[in-house]
Amino acid sequence: MTVQTLADILAGTCLISGALLSLAAGVGLLRFPDLLSRMHAATKPQVLGLLLILAGTALRLPNVVDITTLVLVGAFQLVTAPVAAHMIGRAVYRAGQVRRDLLVVDELADDRAGGPGSGT
């Protein structure tokens, strides 16, 4: 077994795992009852699935320029995904679209009820 074959097998495993995570996100988006839990499912292909597929692509394209582009994409996704999720979660909570019967603990409710800085 040559190094090329081994790299191809590893790349195939990474690609299939990433695609499986994408499918899991699709199922989760369809089945979960709440927007916050749907956001939990939505992060699967955004971070781990994408990184697995980028790793598989890097194994198939062993070239410095291509690997630099792939690392750039992965790093950018890692930086921006939490920011976007934070913004969406904040908008969801402020719009009151959270199902309270599904929450275990709601620490923001005390801040909303009273306190001087709650009016923003």
Place this chain on the structure above:
Amino acid sequence: MIVVGVIVSALLFAAVALVLVRIVRGPTTLDRIVAVDVLLAIVVCAIAAEAAYTRDATSLTLLVVLSILGFIGSVSVARFSPRSRR
């Protein structure tokens, strides 16, 4: 590698179909923007898998543009979504 290509494309196709169902059915705008974000991530996955399958690095620059686009889109929609009026 052909088997891997078929499996990966089938899985991504099923995922896109499920996400599209959520985009159509989603009761609120925020549901839809979460689903659109996932759709964009799956499209990025599909383009990267295509590049890996054909060993062709032409479409890799698209991935950078798509990730920037997804971030800007979801943040702006979340930023300007209407507040609650209660």
